[in-house]
Amino acid sequence: MNAARTVEVAKDSSMLKQKEMISGNYRKLENAVADGRKVAATFVPGNLNELIMCFDVVNNLPEINAIQNGLRKKTGGYIMEAEKRGHSEDVCTYVKADLGMIAKGNIGPDGQKLPDPDLLLLSYTGCFTFMKWFELLRDQYKCETAMLHVPYQGDGQISKNMISYVVKQMKEEVIPKLERVSGVKFDIDRLRENLARSAKAEEDFVWVLESAKAKPSPIDAYFGGVYYIGPIFTAFRGTQDAVEYYRLLRAEIAERLAAGQGPVTPAGDMPAERYRLVVEGPPNWTSFRDFWKMFYEEGAVVVASTYTKVGGLYDQGFRHDPAKPLESLAEYCLGCYTNRNLPARIDLIEQYMEEYQADGLLINSIKSCNSFSAGQLLMLREIEKRTGKPAAFIESDLVDPRYFSPANIKNRLESYFQMVDQRRAGGKSVPARAA
Amino acid sequence: MSTPTSEIIDRCQALFDDLNFTYAREWKAAVPGRVVVGYMPFYVPREIIHAAGGLPLGVLGGGEQLEVIQGDAYYQSYICRIPRSTIELGVTNRLDFVDAMLFPSICDVIRNLSGMWKIMFPKVKSRYFDVPQNFADKVGGTFYIHELNELRALLAEATGREVTDDAIRASIALFNENRALVREVYAFRARTPWKAPSAEVYLLMRAGMVLAVEEHSRMLREYLVAAAAEDRPKRDNSRVVVTGAFCEQPPLNLIKSIELSGCYIVDDDFMLVNRWEQSDVPTEGDPLANLSNAYLHNSASTSAKYEPDRAKKGLFLVEAVRRTHAEGVIFATPSFCDPALLDRPMQQRVLAEHGIPYIAFKYAENSGQMQPIREQAGTFADSIKLWSAA
Ligand code: SF4
Ligand code: SF4
Numbered sequence: 077m078n079a080a081r082t083v084e085v086a087k088d089s090s091m092l093k094q095k096e097m098i099s100g101n102y103r104k105l106e107n108a109v110a111d112g113r114k115v116a117a118t119f120v121p122g123n124l125n126e127l128i129m130c131f132d133v134v135n136n137l138p139e140i141n142a143i144q145n146g147l148r149k150k151t152g153g154y155i156m157e158a159e160k161r162g163h164s165e166d167v168c169t170y171v172k173a174d175l176g177m178i179a180k181g182n183i184g185p186d187g188q189k190l191p192d193p194d195l196l197l198l199s200y201t202g203c204f205t206f207m208k209w210f211e212l213l214r215d216q217y218k219c220e221t222a223m224l225h226v227p228y229q230g231d232g233q234i235s236k237n238m239i240s241y242v243v244k245q246m247k248e249e250v251i252p253k254l255e256r257v258s259g260v261k262f263d264i265d266r267l268r269e270n271l272a273r274s275a276k277a278e279e280d281f282v283w284v285l286e287s288a289k290a291k292p293s294p295i296d297a298y299f300g301g302v303y304y305i306g307p308i309f310t311a312f313r314g315t316q317d318a319v320e321y322y323r324l325l326r327a328e329i330a331e332r333l334a335a336g337q338g339p340v341t342p343a344g345d346m347p348a349e350r351y352r353l354v355v356e357g358p359p360n361w362t363s364f365r366d367f368w369k370m371f372y373e374e375g376a377v378v379v380a381s382t383y384t385k386v387g388g389l390y391d392q393g394f395r396h397d398p399a400k401p402l403e404s405l406a407e408y409c410l411g412c413y414t415n416r417n418l419p420a421r422i423d424l425i426e427q428y429m430e431e432y433q434a435d436g437l438l439i440n441s442i443k444s445c446n447s448f449s450a451g452q453l454l455m456l457r458e459i460e461k462r463t464g465k466p467a468a469f470i471e472s473d474l475v476d477p478r479y480f481s482p483a484n485i486k487n488r489l490e491s492y493f494q495m496v497d498q499r500r501a502g503g504k505s506v507p508a509r510a511a
Numbered sequence: 512m513s514t515p516t517s518e519i520i521d522r523c524q525a526l527f528d529d530l531n532f533t534y535a536r537e538w539k540a541a542v543p544g545r546v547v548v549g550y551m552p553f554y555v556p557r558e559i560i561h562a563a564g565g566l567p568l569g570v571l572g573g574g575e576q577l578e579v580i581q582g583d584a585y586y587q588s589y590i591c592r593i594p595r596s597t598i599e600l601g602v603t604n605r606l607d608f609v610d611a612m613l614f615p616s617i618c619d620v621i622r623n624l625s626g627m628w629k630i631m632f633p634k635v636k637s638r639y640f641d642v643p644q645n646f647a648d649k650v651g652g653t654f655y656i657h658e659l660n661e662l663r664a665l666l667a668e669a670t671g672r673e674v675t676d677d678a679i680r681a682s683i684a685l686f687n688e689n690r691a692l693v694r695e696v697y698a699f700r701a702r703t704p705w706k707a708p709s710a711e712v713y714l715l716m717r718a719g720m721v722l723a724v725e726e727h728s729r730m731l732r733e734y735l736v737a738a739a740a741e742d743r744p745k746r747d748n749s750r751v752v753v754t755g756a757f758c759e760q761p762p763l764n765l766i767k768s769i770e771l772s773g774c775y776i777v778d779d780d781f782m783l784v785n786r787w788e789q790s791d792v793p794t795e796g797d798p799l800a801n802l803s804n805a806y807l808h809n810s811a812s813t814s815a816k817y818e819p820d821r822a823k824k825g826l827f828l829v830e831a832v833r834r835t836h837a838e839g840v841i842f843a844t845p846s847f848c849d850p851a852l853l854d855r856p857m858q859q860r861v862l863a864e865h866g867i868p869y870i871a872f873k874y875a876e877n878s879g880q881m882q883p884i885r886e887q888a889g890t891f892a893d894s895i896k897l898w899s900a901a
Contacts, residue, residue, distance in 0.1 A: 162859065164852040166589070166873075171853065200644060200817075204619045207644070207817050208853035214821050215857050223644060223817055227654070228622055230614075230639025241654035245645055417639070418626025443589045446849055450594065451623035453585050454630065471587065 090324040094306055097321065099186065101311045104134045106188040114258045117193040117213065121386050122201025122226050122409035124250065126270035126314035126396065131258035135311040136193060138209070142173040144185035146361030146475035154180065155476050168444040169476040171209045178216060192217050195257045197250065201226040202386070202414030203447040222253040226409040232420040234410045242406035268398035270314035271405075275395040280322035281308050282390045287329050288379040289432055292349035294332035296339040298378035299368040302359060309387030314396075341372040350375030351496055354428045356382045356421075356455065357440040357448050360472040363480045367472075370482075370489050378438075380428035382421065385413035392424075414447045422458050429463045435496045437467040438489075443479050466499055468492035516711065516737045519730060523714035526721055527763070530577055530600065534721055535568050536608050546669050549606060550613040551597070551621050552758045553783045553815060555640055556659060556802050558686050558792075561724060562678035563666035568609065569720025569784065572596045575762040575877045585627070591847040592876045593759035594624045601632060610669050611636035613662075617758060617815040618850050636669055638662065644817040646807045655806060659799045679798035682724075687791040689724050692731040694786065697778065699735060701835040704775035705745040706738050710767045716782050746773075749895040752837045753779040754828060754858070755844035755851040757813050761874050768881040769841065773892030777835040783811050814854035825861025832867055838895045841888065842871035868895060 108115050116128055117136045128135050145151045154176025155169050161179060163172050177183070184190040198210040198221060207223075214221045224245050227238045251262050284304055288297045295301070304325060312318040332338075338346035342365055353371075355378045360367050371378070388394060394411055397404040413421070425437060437459045441449045456467045470488050473479035526534060539545045546565040550557075557567040573579060573596030582599035600606050612635055614625035625639040641658055643651030663674045696715065700707035715734055719727040751774045753766075760781060769776060788805045812818065812827035832840060840862055844851040855871065862869050870891045872884055 162856045164855070164873075166847045167849055167852050204617075204622070204815075205849055205853065208814070208850065211818065211824065211857060212853065215824070215860065218821065221819075221821075223819065225644035225651070225817070227641045228616065228639055230622075230625055230641060237654060237657040241643075241645075241650065244650045244653075248647065248650055249645065417629070418623050419629055421626075422630070441587055443587075446590065446619040446623075449587060450590055450620040451585075451627050453587070454627050458630065 090321060090328055091303070093317070093321050093324055094303065097307060097312055097317050101135070102184055102186045102188065105136055105184065105190055108134050108191045114194040115191050116195040116197045116254070116257075117210075118197040119199050119201070119203075119206050120309050121203065121412040121414060122199040122224070123310075123313075123387070124197065124199060124224070124246075124405055124409075125311060126267055126274055127246070127250070127405060128197070128254070129270050129314055130262060130266045131254045131260045133195070133254065133258050136190065137310055138174045138213075139170055140310055141177065141185055141190070142170040142475050143361050145173055145177060147364055148185060149362055149477070150185070151176075151362060151475035152477045168205045168209075169474055170444065171205060171212065173475045174209070175212060193219055195219065195253060196221040197254075198223045199226065199409060200224060201409050202228075202412050203445075205447070220253055220257055222250045224250055224409070226415060229410065229416050229420065232417045234407060238410055239403055239406045242409055243402045246402050246405065264401060267401045271396040271398040271401055273316060273319050274308075274314045275397065277308055277313065277318040277322045278388075278390045278395050280326040283326050284322070284329050285380075285384070285391050287333055290333055291352075291433070292336065292338040293352065293377050293379050294329050294337055294339060296341070296346070296372075296378050297384060298355045298359065298381040299341075299364075299371065300339050301378070301381055301384040305384050305387060339372075339377055341368065343369070343372065346372050346377060347375050349377050351436070351493060352377060352379045352432065352434045354378070354380045354425060354432065354434045354437050355440060356425060356437065356452065358383045358386075358442050358445065358474055359440065360480050361475050362477040363482065366482055367480075367485070370486050374489070374493055376489075376493065379432040379434055382413055382425065385424075388412055389424075418451045418455070422455050425455065425459055426462050429459065429465060434465065435500070436465045436492070437463075438492065439467065439469045441469060441471045443471065443473045444476070445474065466492070466495045468495070513736045513740060514733050516734060516741055519734050519737060520711050520714055522730075523718040526718050527574075527714055528576065530573065531605055532568065532608070532721065535566055538566050538723060539608055544670065546610040546666075547608055548611045548613060548666070548669075549609040550640075550784075551593075551615060551617070551624070553615060553617050553813060554642070554787045554810075555613045555615050555784065556662070557724070557784070558679055558682040558798075558802065559659065559662055559674065560666060561682040561685065563663075563670050563674045564672070565610075565666060565670065566723060569782070570597060570600065570606070570612070571717070571720060571760050571782070572876050573599055574760065575764070575879070577877075579877075589847055590620060591759050591845050593845070594620050596876065597624065598627070598631070601628070609635060611638065611665065613638055613640045615640045616642050618848075620849075621758075636665055638665055642806065646819060648804070648807065652800075652803045652807055655803045656799045659802060663799075676798050680794050683792050683798060683801065684794045685724050685728070687794070689719070689728045689731070690785060690788060691791070692728055692735070693719070695735060696731055697786070699738065701777040704748070704750065704777055705743050706741065709770050709776040709779070710763055711738075713763065713766050713781060716785060719785050720782060746775075747896075748773050748775040749839060749892040750775050750777045750835065750837045751839050751841050751891075752777060752828065752831050752835065753781075753841045753843050755814075755842045755848070755855065756781050757783050757815070757851070758848065759845035759876050761843055762876060762878055764881050765843070765874055765878065765884060768885045769843075769888045772885045772889035774841070774888050777837050778831045780811070780813060783813055787811050814850035825858045828858055829861060829865050829867065832862075832865075838868070838899060839891060840867060840869040841891070842869060844871070844873050846873045846875055868898065
């Protein structure tokens with residue numbers, strides 16, 4: 077068996093593993109009623125998956141449903157449906173994609189009916205919209221709702237007051253409601269075991285992210301990165317499956333790294349790395365493949381991204397810690413990317429630009445998402461000022477196809493890459509690149 | 512002889528028009544060591560600022576008068592107006608006398624603006640002011656008292672002197688008085704809306720955002736006397752509650768247009784900060800615990816606040832309609848305002864269940880075209896009359 081073939085097989089095993097995990101969770105959801113299992117809906121940033129698992133409750137993540145539906149190009153119709161029902165065209169399209177899906181029978185991304193949640197676990201981390209989203213869902217389902225208010229790091233720090241507030245809410249609000257809904261008594265040792273598994277997976281996950289420091293980078297930390305974050309950001313953190321997935325993934329990437337290969341793209345191996353970028357902001361999902369293609373066709377690889385930190389900044393050293401289970405969960409919730417203040421977000425991007433030897437910053441500004449987008453133009457200026465590297469700004473949306481304009485984005489990117497070329501040539505103009 | 516309403520309102524209008532904040536500048540210059548603390552809508556505990564010897568200054572955007580040139584370069588087209596006009600106020604040095612800025616926890620835009628302020632105006636003490644969304648005393652309350660203490664420390668640092676409990680108690684008393692007068696003005700308008708046109712009430716309340724509290728209370732008293740004494744023609748208008756406008760403010764013309772089109776505004780949520788606590792905050796005992804209690808258990812309901820009980824969702828609005836004998840609700844919401852727009856369908860569901868008619872439109876602080884709004888509000892006023900006659 078030759079080396080390339082080995083890599084191909086290895087790549088398949090982590091991807092297959094993830095596919096199996098995701099469809100397994102959807103199956104669990106679809107069978108929840110028949111199996112007598114309770115269902116909690118919750119958000120990605122600051123999610124309490126390890127805790128939810130302690131109650132044998134199945135985890136449904138509306139954001140992930142919106143993403144999956146976006147990738148399958150179903151969200152355009154759902155959003156229109158929600159707008160027809162009185163939801164403003166101005167608000168977050170994840171919310172409308174979810175409400176539209178429910179209005180049309182609550183058929184999940186894989187074509188099966190999703191169960192009504194027994195508990196809405198509102199982890200209010202890093203985004204104001206979450207609060208309204210679950211109030212809207214509660215209006216529909218009339219089910220129990222647990223609010224976990226995670227204070228914002230306004231001064232760029234996590235204070236003791238914040239941790240103790242979040243821990244108290246877990247003890248007095250979240251855990252009692254999970255116990256009541258599930259009928260299972262809380263067992264802190266079970267939580268510790270889950271957290272220990274999380275930390276293991278987190279270790280390998282960070283190794284994968286940091287492999288992008290190599291030249292060429294063996295991964296794309298944005299387009300590929302959104303697959304890599306899948307298990308750890310969602311219903312699998314704390315499971316043995318996640319440990320296994322990241323172990324496999326790490327081994328695959330290690331092989332690519334050793335072989336000096338670049339990332340795998342939908343069109344196969346990436347051509348030679350020409351541009352190393354840091355990207356801020358979530359991707360567009362409805363045209364994800366086309367969007368990605370605009371990068372890899374130009375030899376642009378994303379070496380670090382902030383979107384892959386919305387579910388935790390493990391690369392900054394945070395690990396779930398079984399020795400202080402609830403405090404560690406609180407710290408996790410408080411530390412997610414969009415819960416950090418703007419100066420801290422800018423510092424992080426600057427750090428990435430340096431550590432990953434990036435040629436520039438690209439901001440994909442999302443119409444839906446004030447949490448990410450408000451302030452991004454200042455970020456752009458600051459990064460240019462601090463690093464002297466060019467930054468570019470494009471606009472799209474998460475799951476609303478009406479706001480993805482391929483021609484505009486492609487034009488912007490092309491001129492941006494030319495700008496990077498010029499900057500590299502020390503401001504001198506460079507000959508046009510071959511098409 | 513009392514001051515006529517026109518004179519009082521002329522003063523308010525001048526304060527409203529003055530985007531250089533001359534009053535606050537002069538107030539600060541009058542006594543060395545005074546500080547001015549700006550705050551964005553919708554709620555901050557002004558008592559603590561006052562107790563520190565500071566002037567709380569409401570920064571409610573640039574309105575329709577301010578030409579936003581630089582501010583636009585900081586925001587995408589799909590973000591509301593108030594942050595960009597506030598940046599404009601900052602970069603054009605109109606707020607250069609402000610020592611500290613508070614950004615209350617209202618939405619992600621204001622939240623991120625707090626960080627932008629730190630970067631753009633590093634000499635100003637900027638603070639994101641978090642409020643609890645958990646309303647249990649031992650949980651949200653403890654957290655909140657801690658936040659209040661941090662604010663107290665920040666102000667002590669700004670002024671160089673301690674902010675004592677006694678000083679806070681004394682300030683609570685002054686703000687209680689002010690809030691009671693504000694409630695009285697609102698009640699007066701609800702009883703006799705033709706005697707207190709909404710544009711006047713609006714300007715009076717806006718004056719409260721920039722004046723020292725003692726002076727504003729005096730002004731409210733004078734207005735109540737003057738307005739009661741004046742005879743004004745009563746029109747056959749419909750009575751409406753306006754909601755959704757708690758942050759970016761509507762242009763004054765919009766408020767006038769609603770009334771001109773045949774609607775008396777009998778309640779609204781403009782500037783919730785001066786009506787936040789629904790009754791007096793106790794002046795005995797631990798002042799921070801009292802402020803916290805008032806916040807947790809006795810404050811206005813708005814989209815920026817979580818409602819833990821589904822059954823209570825929207826009832827604050829229904830109650831406002833009942834209390835003021837309103838006949839309908841106008842949702843007037845800034846474009847791209849996430850909290851207000853996401854909340855709206857739930858509020859509308861509750862109104863429909865209570866048989867309360869409503870209409871909805873969006874605005875921007877610099878909207879110029881009032882014709883469509885006038886038409887919409889006019890049709891609404893007519894339909895309310897037809898509906899009640901039926
Ligand atoms: S506003 Fe942004 S973070 Fe919040 S739900 Fe929408 S996309 Fe997610
Ligand atoms: S108008 Fe609405 S979205 Fe804009 S800053 Fe105010 S609350 Fe936030």
